[in-house]
Amino acid sequence: MNIPFADIKKQYLSISDEINNSIQEVLNDTAFIRGKYVERFENNLSKLYGINHCIGVGNGTDAIYLALRALDIGPGDEVITVCNSWISTSEVIGQVGANVKFIDIELDNFNIDVNKIETKISEKNKSNNSCSFIWSTCKKYGFTD
Ligand SMILES: Cc1ncc(COP(=O)(O)O)c(C=O)c1O
Numbered sequence: 302m303n304i305p306f307a308d309i310k311k312q313y314l315s316i317s318d319e320i321n322n323s324i325q326e327v328l329n330d331t332a333f334i335r336g337k338y339v340e341r342f343e344n345n346l347s348k349l350y351g352i353n354h355c356i357g358v359g360n361g362t363d364a365i366y367l368a369l370r371a372l373d374i375g376p377g378d379e380v381i382t383v384c385n386s387w388i389s390t391s392e393v394i395g396q397v398g399a400n401v402k403f404i405d406i407e408l409d410n411f412n413i414d415v416n417k418i419e420t421k422i423s424e425k426n427k428s429n430n431s432c433s434f435i436w437s438t439c440k441k442y443g444f445t446d
Pocket residue numbers: 359360361362363365386387389390432433
């Protein structure tokens with residue numbers, strides 16, 4: 302039996318009119334870079350998360366890179382992350398000149414093993430690069446600063 306990891310077609314079909322109309326609206330306005338649609342997205346996401354600022358970027362890799370730069374992470378710093386994340390997570394740490402410090406995952410949920418974070422923190426650590434789905438676990442255990 303084949304059990305799909307995620308049925309994105311089903312997800313798409315459940316809101317296809319909304320997606321198609323939105324894409325058509327952007328095409329009609331030829332608003333491909335920034336503009337009112339990006340601004341609307343940034344405002345809606347800010348409201349959703351109750352934060353003052355949200356900046357739309359081209360992709361997840363850029364988002365992590367810019368987050369590290371905003372935190373002033375660079376040469377001589379270490380960033381803790383996991384090795385089972387997408388390559389971008391580690392790649393951008395090197396891109397800003399910092400060093401990657403891997404931590405094991407928890408085998409029952411594949412998220413970062415929060416009990417091992419503290420053991421790896423050194424004076425060179427400014428960030429725990431726990432992106433996307435890992436974030437919720439870190440928040441649960443108080444590793445959000
Ligand atoms: C955890 C994680 N970080 C970063 C990325 C990179 O995102 P993008 O392909 O939009 O650059 C991905 C993409 O799958 C991801 O899963």
